[in-house]
Amino acid sequence: MKLITNTQITVDGVMQANGGNNPEFDPGFERGGCALPLGDEESTGYIGDVYRRADAFLFGRRTYDLFAGYWGVQRDVENPFVSSLNSRPKFVASNTITDPQWADTTVLSGDVEAAVRELKAQPGGELQVHGSGQLIRWLLERELVDEMTLIVFPVVVGAGTRLFPDEGTDFALELLETRTFSTGIMAQTYRPAGRPQYA
Numbered sequence: 001m002k003l004i005t006n007t008q009i010t011v012d013g014v015m016q017a018n019g020g021n022n023p024e025f026d027p028g029f030e031r032g033g034c035a036l037p038l039g040d041e042e043s044t045g046y047i048g049d050v051y052r053r054a055d056a057f058l059f060g061r062r063t064y065d066l067f068a069g070y071w072g073v074q075r076d077v078e079n080p081f082v083s084s085l086n087s088r089p090k091f092v093a094s095n096t097i098t099d100p101q102w103a104d105t106t107v108l109s110g111d112v113e114a115a116v117r118e119l120k121a122q123p124g125g126e127l128q129v130h131g132s133g134q135l136i137r138w139l140l141e142r143e144l145v146d147e148m149t150l151i152v153f154p155v156v157v158g159a160g161t162r163l164f165p166d167e168g169t170d171f172a173l174e175l176l177e178t179r180t181f182s183t184g185i186m187a188q189t190y191r192p193a194g195r196p197q198y199a
Helices: 041-053 061-073 080-087 112-121 133-141
Strands: 002-010 056-060 090-093 105-108 126-130 147-153 173-180 186-192
Touching (some): 041 080, 041 147, 056 061, 061 080, 061 090, 090 112, 105 112
Parallel strands (some): 002 126, 056 126, 090 105
Antiparallel strands (some): 147 186
């Protein structure tokens, strides 16, 4: 399977609470929900199609808890997010979860890198990572990401957790596809291509 990350971010790289403020997961953060006013039928359909392509999902602990509590309890099978997330295998990288309540969940603990490499070696199309910024950075550093899609919302939030840290590993990226939607949202898909060249 190809490991593909899908991250909704702002122009200044913030990925925190794009769907709305959540006092439990983002205490004190007041600038959540920037994605919802900009979503239209076309961009939402595009993201839904991404979820439909998944053969399995891989999550970090925080995103898993958030998704399980929201998508995991919904039953609208016509909704592509609900139907995909509740019918496909889910894997969560965690050393603290012992009894996951979301059906068809496997906990990856211990040697997570070896476990992810085993997942990637299985037949299938896409092992998708949504949200899970800390996990995405960890996967990139270990060269486990095959493709990375950034869904960029035309807003500068000015605060919040960013996908990439102020200092970290550098990556060259090959642009595979780009789409622009009527509200200014851009979807950009890249393939990691080693280290960048510097002038």
